[in-house]
Amino acid sequence: MSETINNREYRQKVIKQIITxxxxxxxxxxxxxxxxxxxxxxSASEISEAEGALxxxxxxxAEVQRLCDVHAAVFKGSIEEIxxxxxxxxxxxxxxxxxxxxxxxxxxxxxxxxxPRLRGLEQEEDLTALKEGLDKLSRIELHxxxxxxxxxxxMEQYGITAPPxxxxxxxxxxxxxxxxxxxxxxxxxxxxxxxxxxxxxTEKIEEMIFKEENILLPMLLETLxxxxxxxxxxxxxxxxxxxxKVPAWNPASEDRAQVKEEKKEPGVIIMPTGVLKTEELIRxxxxxxxxxxxxxKNDVVKYFSQSPERIFPRxxxxxxxxxxxxxxxxxxxxxxxxxxDFKNGKKDHEDFWINMGDKYILIRYYAVRKEDGEYLGVxxxxxxxxxxxxxxxxxxxxxxx
Numbered sequence: 001m002s003e004t005i006n007n008r009e010y011r012q013k014v015i016k017q018i019i020t021x022x023x024x025x026x027x028x029x030x031x032x033x034x035x036x037x038x039x040x041x042x043s044a045s046e047i048s049e050a051e052g053a054l055x056x057x058x059x060x061x062a063e064v065q066r067l068c069d070v071h072a073a074v075f076k077g078s079i080e081e082i083x084x085x086x087x088x089x090x091x092x093x094x095x096x097x098x099x100x101x102x103x104x105x106x107x108x109x110x111x112x113x114x115x116p117r118l119r120g121l122e123q124e125e126d127l128t129a130l131k132e133g134l135d136k137l138s139r140i141e142l143h144x145x146x147x148x149x150x151x152x153x154x155m156e157q158y159g160i161t162a163p164p165x166x167x168x169x170x171x172x173x174x175x176x177x178x179x180x181x182x183x184x185x186x187x188x189x190x191x192x193x194x195x196x197x198x199x200x201x202t203e204k205i206e207e208m209i210f211k212e213e214n215i216l217l218p219m220l221l222e223t224l225x226x227x228x229x230x231x232x233x234x235x236x237x238x239x240x241x242x243x244x245k246v247p248a249w250n251p252a253s254e255d256r257a258q259v260k261e262e263k264k265e266p267g268v269i270i271m272p273t274g275v276l277k278t279e280e281l282i283r284x285x286x287x288x289x290x291x292x293x294x295x296x297k298n299d300v301v302k303y304f305s306q307s308p309e310r311i312f313p314r315x316x317x318x319x320x321x322x323x324x325x326x327x328x329x330x331x332x333x334x335x336x337x338x339x340x341d342f343k344n345g346k347k348d349h350e351d352f353w354i355n356m357g358d359k360y361i362l363i364r365y366y367a368v369r370k371e372d373g374e375y376l377g378v379x380x381x382x383x384x385x386x387x388x389x390x391x392x393x394x395x396x397x398x399x400x401x
Contacts, residue, residue: 088221088229093249095150095232096217102143102242103209109137110202118198121191134182134198140205142240144171145313147212149239150232151220153317156325158223163216169329170208177201226251235315290383294368295323297377299339311361311382323378342367343375353385360386 018031089096113133120126148171152164181201184194224232233249267278276284285292285305293304293314301321304314318326327335341347342365352363364381 089217091249093233093247095146095229095236095249096221098233098236098241098243098246099143099147099212099217101246103213105242106137106140106143106205106209109133110205113137114198114202118195121195127185130198131182131185134178134185137205138178138182139242140178141175143242144175145239146236147171147216149313149315150235150317151216152325153315153321154224154228154232155219156321160219160223161325163219164325165329167208167211167216170204170211172328172330174201174204174208177204231317235317238315239313290381292382293380295339295378295380297343297375299323301326302377311356311359311384338365339378342378345373345375358386359384360389 022028022031088094089100091097114130114137117126117130117133121130148164148168152168155161155164177197178201181194181197184197230249230251236246269276269278269281286307288305288307291305291307291311291314294302296302299322301318301323304318306314323339324332324336338347338350341350347367349364349366351365354361354363362383362385364383366379366381368376368379370376
């Protein structure tokens with residue numbers, strides 16, 4: 001046993017050294033040679049532990065993210081698919097199967113509708129087809145949203161925190177690159193430069209596919225229970241799919257008995273200004289023309305409303321998640337500072353507003369306090385205010401004579 005532990009510690013130390021040396025400027029070839037001399041294979045969980053150790057020792061997530069593509073190339077071909085149950089990846093409707101199917105769809109778009117059109121980018125026909133291919137590729141957002149809002153929360157519950165942070169950062173890089181090349185093509189920017197950007201984009205997406213299937217998926221299959229997979233499957237439809245005909249996954253009833261929730265009699269909630277049944281309160285909050293989310297004083301997500309048209313995706317997996325893990329690495333420091341300002345009384349509210357497609361989104365954060373000022377948590381209110389900004393004149397309840 002001690003030999004196994006020592007070997008594991010040694011291999012983790014080597015991985016950390018490799019990533020650190022890459023950070024210090026050594027070439028991929030130099031590091032790869034050392035890697036191959038040290039050992040022939042490494043598990044996905046050990047890579048995760050090594051990244052987590054580096055982050056814990058103070059290396060910023062952004063730095064690990066910057067190295068992610070490089071060390072993926074180093075590890076490629078030598079990652080063992082530890083304890084991966086192939087049967088589950090082949091079950092129609094199982095989230096693991098859906099992830100793989102979506103990745104094959106992404107690859108087909110890249111290889112049949114994007115890359116072939118780069119060679120004739122000067123031709124109008126190829127340019128039009130390329131734009132259509134990139135439009136289809138932009139639906140990769142659904143794939144990443146499921147990963148970030150369904151897979152990552154469960155990983156964090158099991159203490160697997162480094163891979164989600166790093167992957168989310170790379171997802172955002174891909175989003176930014178995709179947005180930029182589509183904008184460049186619409187503005188007829190320098191074609192050779194755009195071609196290089198698209199080549200870099202497709203390479204990064206292909207690297208992410210490799211990481212998802214050889215690092216992320218084996219860890220999930222090793223860790224998650226069938227009940228947790230079932231919950232992910234049930235909520236995936238709320239976000240959407242890149243592939244058609246994703247069947248409902250229904251494991252044997254005896255294997256998922258605890259998934260079924262017992263029906264409870266509606267309770268009564270007594271408040272200073274009235275009394276509501278639980279059902280009345282739930283439906284009232286869900287009817288509000290904006291989304292609300294509550295994070296308690298310990299920075300844990302406790303509740304979110306379910307309005308008919310949500311602005312940002314929310315799944316039940318987010319309940320119990322630390323609010324810092326609910327935001328991309330690039331913006332998490334802003335959220336953490338805002339929460340700290342609420343806690344110490346420096347601020348009581350903060351507003352942000354962004355353009356998002358045809359929507360103009362107002363995001364408002366409020367400190368929730370007791371009457372004596374004690375901090376209870378944060379309320380986030382999100383609303384598309386474009387229709388409100390377009391209001392003019394008057395519409396009265398009573399017609400004036």
